[in-house]
Amino acid sequence: MTTIRDLQDRGRALRKNVPRRNHGIWVPDPSRSDPILLLQEQDKNRLKHLLPIKYGRMLESPFTFMRGSAVVMASDLATTPVTGLQVQLCGDAHLLNFGIFATPERKLVFDINDFDETYPGPWEWDLKRLAASAVVAGRENGFEDDVNRKLAMVVSRYYRRAMVRFAQSAFLDVWYYNVEVEKVLEVFEKSSRKAGKSAQKVVKKARESTWEHAIEKLTEVVDGRRRIRNDPPLLARLSEILPEERKAEMTEQYVKKLYQDFVNTLPEERHHLVSHFRISDGALRVGGIGSIGTRCIIFLLEGTEKDEALILQLKEAGPSVLELYVEKKDYASQARRVVVGQKLMQAASDIFLGWIEDPATGIQYYWRQLKDMKGSFDVNSLDEAGLETYLKVCSVCLARAHARTGDAASISGYIGKSDTFCEAVTDFAVAYADQTERDYQALKEAVKSGRITAEKGI
Known part of the structure; x- marks a missing residue:
């Protein structure tokens, strides 16, 4: 019978072919696909009269650009190293694709809430998108570089911590595990007074959104x-x-x-x-x-x-x-x-x-x-402690989703106990945030040249 230790050893063995430090590398290939072309290709079967609204919203900031360009990051992630361990991916795990909603039993929980891009694939891709979005969001909030780096570290560390716990849990317990809003409120209130008030406001609005x-x-x-x-x-x-x-x-x-x-x-x-x-x-x-x-x-x-x-x-x-x-x-x-x-x-x-x-x-x-007691956080209004807490909860939910559909023990064995992998994901997140800003500028140039039509304020 295969034990948890056997599976963790299997994960550790993968480091030989895919060193953990390699996950920190992001250098765009000279043949990298044009991000504007990727977006236009995705638009081909869409309603043309609505596309200017999409691009108008993407032009608001690098963060809104990132939200609208999952197709670009998917193309880039496909060039990065992977262990070969597969899970069911969200496919677009940026930090705003998490939120509050009601279960069939009318309990409020916090979880991933967007699955348009879901597909089986490498677990690293969801984690890297979440970490990169943390850096982009932190920059938009005006946080210093060291704070934004810390936010990305929080994502990978809490994912690691949760994956270890799920690897050691009975599979049924992993399947049943959920994050109830009472727990969310508790951790937000512990982080800072402002964060606690923000969480209370979101939960109150969700309860009223019937x-x-x-x-x-x-x-x-x-x-x-x-x-x-x-x-x-x-x-x-x-x-x-x-x-x-x-x-x-x-x-x-x-x-x-x-x-x-x-x-x-x-x-x-x-x-x-x-x-x-x-x-x-x-x-x-x-x-x-x-x-x-x-x-x-x-x-x-x-x-x-x-x-x-x-x-x-x-x-x-x-x-x-x-x-x-x-x-x-x-x-x-x-x-x-x-x-x-x-x-x-x-x-x-x-x-x-x-x-x-x-x-x-x-x-x-x-x-x-359409609406069933759903609520989302305004991450732009969160202070440093609030955004850090929010990302902790997101990371646990992502790890739980991956543990339900993949080999938690092998993933946790590969990640290990040290910060080697977490530092690498953080390096990637910072580098990819830079890439997102360059791609955002490319969109602005495309609009300026008439290549893309955008309508702001809608």
Whole structure:
């Protein structure tokens, strides 16, 4: 029988071929792909009229650029050394893709919350993206270089510490482990008074961000009927923007078929719940940065009881940015890939998480509840102690997700007890933050030259 020590020894043995210090090297290859071309290639199948909004948001700062350019960093990470140990990757593990949400049992937890790019691959890639984003965010907050380096060290050290713990835990305990908000509040309050207040504010807002709040904010009653508010370009009712031929296709029977296809991807015990609702309105919604231009639709669903309603989101799923650089896996559907990856990595997932393929267009969508007690931290408002604490929690969640889907003992054996690996990841994070700033300048030049169109302030 293979023991934990055997697996840790296996990890340590990997250092011979991939020395830990090598992870600190980032020198762009002369043949490095043009980051602007990579972004434009990703845009080819997106809604062209929304792309200027995406680039306008990316132009705000190097940090917003980083949020919108996972495709660029994926290309770069593919040139870096890896151990060969595989996990289910988030694929876009920057520090704002973590947050608070409610479990099916209505408990608030903190976890990874974006899986558009999820795919099996080298565990180092997620960790390096999180560490690099920590440095970029720290610079945006005006922190000194030594502080930003410390933030990256916090990421790798807490990942290491958590991975050791998960390696020594029963696998079922790893699977059940979650980070409840009470624990998050506790560690924030210990770090600094300001950080504690920031965390309390986020949790309070999450508790108030219920489905009832979403209905109140996003819908209105017109002539006795509830419908989604029209606020283009960020929220545009389908009845207002679809071409006539597409409207003709979207008959009541067609919409019912889409809904039933979604229902069929849910566990059978959920069928009774969702059959209680029917789709009554829809709108195209713009949110975030990196996914702008992909089709994101919200549907208003009304129940059989008066004033009972729900909003579900359909989000287009395209190929993962990692797909070109890892061994291919047959998911049958890109939307199913997102759903499977999310359920593998998260401690608890949305009960409405499902997927469909639109038979008229071939576009694949995953479904989820739009707002369900979700909350995110404004990292730009956090002080040094607050951001450090936030990154500690993110790193534990990332390690837990990797431990659920990979070999925690071998990973912890490779990392070891010293700071050799952590220092290397920190070196990489600082160097890649510099690269991000250069790429950000390249985007500014592309906009200035007319190569890219950007619309700010939306």
